Amino acid sequence: MSHRIASIPGDGIGVDVTVEARKVLDAAAARYGFSLEWEEFDWSCERYAETGAMMPEDGVEQLSGFDAILLGAVGFPGVPDHVSLWGLLIPLRRAFQQYVNLRPVRLLPGTTSALAGRTADELEMVIVRENSEGEYSAIGGRHNAGRPDEFVLQESVFTRVGVERIIRYAFELARTRSGHVTSATKSNGLIHSMPYWDEIFAEVGARHPDVRAEQCHVDALAARMVQAPDRIDVVVGSNLFGDILSDLAAAVTGGLGMAPSGNVNPSGEFPSMFEAVHGSAPDIAGQGIANPVAQILAGAMLLDHLGETVAAQAIRSSVDEVLAAGKVLTPDLGGTSTTTGLGTAVAETLR
Ligand code: NAD
Ligand code: IPM
Ligand code: MN
8 A cells, every 4th residue: 555645844843843754654654564655845935035936836736636745834034924824834724625623632651741740631632623714814904004094904704614514523523532522712702703603513512412512712711721621622613713722732731842733624535734733943943953743743643544543553652652761852841852863763663
């Protein structure tokens, strides 16, 4: 069995951690008897500087035949973030209808949560983030430019199809886990979009009577994630709220270096794309000290998605084993290892 994977290392530490994830995925393939056929794309801020575009005009077409995509990170000082991200990451998510952004976190052995004393079973959750619409919208603009009454409008778009499908996905996922789903909204402040989301959440909930459905204001949920994370399992939220909550979830389970993410096209019509939750970390880029675990775990999600579930589980176990041993840890985990050192340790454990 062979799988064709497109790799887009991107910018900053995205490049460093993607090398390590590929190393681990190749080791998993060799051990579990399948092969990965990689093709690499240099789409990045560097490419933007040279050509004026993050990716070629037919970029979506070029990727469409792959079985999956492994993405590093996009964005680097020198190119405005809204230009780089709307030139690569966001259009890919939309073109491939990757409307689910799945962001699971758990406290890994040998690592310390910001919430000292919490154990692994109290700190395992998954953010199901709406990934194709909502607050991430190009609709709006600047009015009365240069005048004292200048203002900007930034519209949000919530469609019935878009809201319903992500909520349904979360309910169905909850069925396979704790049977509990929490919806994050802000219906006290945003009077159109969020009550609409709540309404659809209640409708879908009525069709899933076996799942305990809870609606929570996102601000209160943020506090709960720190104070009582054991009361949270599956969280479903809009594009923006899911984004913010997933960095918070990463932080309470050991940091941004640990949290993977899947941009999933559930129908399978288009390739899904896997990446870490974190970005290109310009502050540590080029130093060889980024933690590659998030990207390696994103690679495990990629293999799960392709049906290579035994290999995916073996990767997670190898990560656990290396972290639990506590000998090879990057600086964010309190160690002195390099990115390559940790990636190699996981790959070797796997072999
Ligand atoms: P960031 O996630 O890149 O960094 C936040 C902090 O976490 C930094 O201090 C960084 O050093 C640390 N960190 C992140 N990943 C780490 C790792 N693997 N190991 C150790 N430390 C790690 O967020 P930011 O600074 O807000 O964004 C930087 C750039 O990345 C921006 O251009 C942003 O738009 C972009 N970004 C891209 C993606 C993506 O491509 N999916 C995601 C987030 C941010
Ligand atoms: C993420 C990132 C992106 C997002 C940015 C860089 C546009 O923060 O993948 O979490 O908000 O989707
Ligand atoms: Mn984010």
